[in-house]
Amino acid sequence: MTEKRTSLWRHADFRNLWLGLTASMFGAKVMAVALPLIAAVSLNTSPFEMGLLVAAETLPYLFVSLFAGVWLDRSAKRPILVLTDVVRAAVLLVVPIGWAADFLSFPLLLTISLAVGVCTVVSDIGSASYLPLLVERKDLIEGNSKLELSGSVADIGGNALGGGILQIVSAPFAVIINSATYLVSAVFTLLIRHREAPPAQPEPADGQERVGIWREIAEGAVPVLRNKVVRTLVTATLVFNLFTLLIEPVFLIFVTRTLGLEPFYLGLIFAASGAGALVGSLLADRASQLLGVGRAMVFSLLLAGVAALLIPLATQVPKSMAPLLIVPMHFIDAVMVIVYNVNQRSLRTAVTPDRLQGRMNASIRMIVMGVSPIGAVLGGLFGGWIGAPQTLVLGAVGILLAGVVIVLSDVREVKELPDSAPVTV
Structure with missing residues (x-):
């Protein structure tokens, strides 16, 4: 019984996935504190604009999820997870650069938030879909429990961590730390040794060259x-x-x-x-x-x-x-x-x-x-x-x-x- 509960800690690929996702979860909490603070203090946004910024975090789930699911099922998931981390890291670097060069604006901040949100949707769906390829079916509850553990710790300590960082450095430059956490996540995901078999492509119906995305x-x-x-x-x-x-x-x-x-x-x-x-x-x-x-x-x-x-x-x-x-x-x-x-x-x-x-x-x-x-x-x-x-x-x-x-x-x-x-x- 004890061996079953601790087995995934000795599973190198799961451990790397867990470490990567944990890093990105903490990064997301820092961003949840930093971006609204930048909007409220540095850009003097209105309450309506603040609402738009908050909505931008979850809006991609409504419009991107289904297409992301098809892409993930058509492709190897590990490279996509790495890509979403790298893109989020790069996009967030625009914030301190824009602030230092005096071209940071609310529309740009909203665009950055939407772009990060799209990548987060793909990463969220991708990691949930990648887990059963790394661990056996009987270990899924243990694996999901450990991932929820990371999410819970991030919820408890992430916002406090973000607040502490903002006490030390200004909000725009705190985003650099957020960007770094996504790069850490990408590195751990790259360390996963498991290689997926090429996904089976859906066979086209009679008279069609390729199955369309809506059918998938x-x-x-x-x-x-x-x-x-x-x-x-x-x-x-x-x-x-x-x-x-x-x-x-x-x-x-x-x-x-x-x-x-x-x-x-x-x-x-x-x-x-x-x-x-x-x-x-x-x-x-x-x-x-x-x-x-x-x-x-x-x-x-x-x-x-x-x-x-x-x-x-x-x-x-x-x-x-x-x-x-x-x-x-x-x-x-x-x-x-x-x-x-x-x-x-x-x-x-x-x-x-x-x-x-x-x-x-x-x-x-x-x-x-x-x-x-x-x-x-x-x-x-x-x-x-x-x-x-x-x-x-x-x-x-x-x-x-x-x-x-x-x-x-x-x-x-x-x-x-x-x-x-x-x-x-």
Whole structure:
């Protein structure tokens, strides 16, 4: 049992992939602090322009994901991962150069953010699709847990690191450090020795010279639409994300206005979420071993829903006691979210043929990112209509419903991941 848990640390190729992705995650956190600060302080941007800059980070997921999935399935993934790191490093260097030469402007900064965002989408989908080529199917949960561990540490320490760097050097030159982290990521990815077999090219239909990109995109939707396991996971995740985003716009209103808590407690709440994500990444593999993959997902979603449901109860206790309820609930919620994400991502990867990994991941990213603004808008509407506490209850019930989706399916009985990749969906 111990050997299974530690085996991937002795897997040289996985270790290099993990080190590279960890470096890029920390770099992304530095950028998340530096670019808005440059826009706000050095360029004196308006609130609307700041909104555009924030939107530029996720907008490529909606418009680039499907095409990126086809490209990744047509090509060797390792060189593409290296390319995205090198391009991000080069593009970010324009910031300090532009600032020093006095030609840095908001349109240029927005263009840089969009370019980095496009590369991040390709890298995100590519790394998720590359992992099953490096490790065995049975090790996917361990591998995804370790990658989530890096993400959790980056969430906890990355912003603080970015803030510390900005205390030492000015924001434009802090971006140089961000650029360097992407180059470090490229170097570790280059050190991966595994070489992929040439991807099988889709055979053209009768009378056609080559299969078109739209047909390949449609083929990539097959694992999502036809495979019962993947379809169930996507449905549950869609419901979960919709109601989680429904909660987000009203949570701060609930804490600051309904409960009247000071900013100090907000810091505790967000710190608890970061710590919970870290603990969740450490427990995900153990949860699947103890409960089975399917039951671990059911347990994590239902417990996350219960934790979210208890938060509005803070209105029923004295103000001084409210943080004692909210902070632990946020910790538990974050733990369970990571346990669920690691297991569902590993299972959907394990039951998808290697040749469709890129397009499967791209299709799911598209769906997940597409529902995010819908949930946020609905949260704002319900918050104004029925009130923040009631909206929090509605969101918690929705999260419980996501668990019910898996309870009512055969996925709940999945005990472990398959040992080999399927040939067909």
